[in-house]
Amino acid sequence: MDQTKVKKSGGFESMGLIPELYRPIQGYNVPTPIQRKAIPQILAGCDIVACSKTGSGKTAAFLIPLINKLQNHSTVVGIRGLILLPKRESALQIASVLKVYGQFENLAANPDILICTPGRALQHLLEDRLKLSRVQMVIYDEADFLFEIGLADQLKQTLTHLPSQKHSLMFSATIPEQLSMFASVGLKDYIFCKLDKEFQLPDKMQLHFLLAANDNKLSALIYLISQLKDTCLIFASTRFLVDMLSQALNKFHISSVHVTVKWIN
Numbered sequence: 001m002d003q004t005k006v007k008k009s010g011g012f013e014s015m016g017l018i019p020e021l022y023r024p025i026q027g028y029n030v031p032t033p034i035q036r037k038a039i040p041q042i043l044a045g046c047d048i049v050a051c052s053k054t055g056s057g058k059t060a061a062f063l064i065p066l067i068n069k070l071q072n073h074s075t076v077v078g079i080r081g082l083i084l085l086p087k088r089e090s091a092l093q094i095a096s097v098l099k100v101y102g103q104f105e106n107l108a109a110n111p112d113i114l115i116c117t118p119g120r121a122l123q124h125l126l127e128d129r130l131k132l133s134r135v136q137m138v139i140y141d142e143a144d145f146l147f148e149i150g151l152a153d154q155l156k157q158t159l160t161h162l163p164s165q166k167h168s169l170m171f172s173a174t175i176p177e178q179l180s181m182f183a184s185v186g187l188k189d190y191i192f193c194k195l196d197k198e199f200q201l202p203d204k205m206q207l208h209f210l211l212a213a214n215d216n217k218l219s220a221l222i223y224l225i226s227q228l229k230d231t232c233l234i235f236a237s238t239r240f241l242v243d244m245l246s247q248a249l250n251k252f253h254i255s256s257v258h259v260t261v262k263w264i265n
């Protein structure tokens with residue numbers, strides 16, 4: 001069997017994207033599993049709830065169909081694509097990825113796509129500085145975390161400002177009950193995209209919890225790292241904490257490299 005044909009048939013070329021998108025995505029050899037499963041459904045006009053972890057290619061899984069739908073900048077004033085996320089840092093990261101595609105840059109006076117937190121969107125809506133009546137596609141990214149930090153009410157209020165006819169996508173690492181209830185209201189006959197293999201943890205992986213008072217957290221972390229023979233990965237909730245941890249580790253002669261959205265940009 002011709003391997004070239006197999007690769008092409010399972011690649012982006014078979015998805016029927018607009019020609020302008022092939023140049024920005026030519027660095028991807030083949031779609032990731034979540035892209036292969038979600039993009040065709042989105043292009044077909046289906047609302048979806050996609051369960052996918054960080055690093056699975058989920059950002060491109062919704063940005064590619066979004067740009068394919070909007071295609072070119074509209075001279076008519078009004079947001080056409082809305083991406084809601086839990087944190088400003090996440091919004092900046094999505095914006096940096098969006099710039100790769102190039103078609104919607106330098107449009108501050110009349111943007112096609114708005115990337116923001118629900119709170120910021122609602123603030124502008126209540127102050128009558130934002131209209132969402134022309135939105136064609138709304139994307140809820142990191143949706144489970146949106147509900148974990150208590151943004152459900154803000155999401156529901158924002159939903160009332162959106163047109164009834166819209167394309168809705170929800171991407172989440174897990175599907176808690178609150179999110180499931182919101183999906184049943186905010187999405188229409190949605191398709192659930194889940195990769196079963198993605199949720200199978202390696203047999204050797206272990207999960208441990210260490211309870212420590214705030215004043216003892218840093219010393220506990222230093223101790224744990226000192227017991228490790230291999231490299232490790234540390235996640236922190238803010239850029240400030242990442243910088244602080246890196247400085248603390250250096251003081252204890254523990255080499256580290258820290259990456260933030262600012263560094264990526």
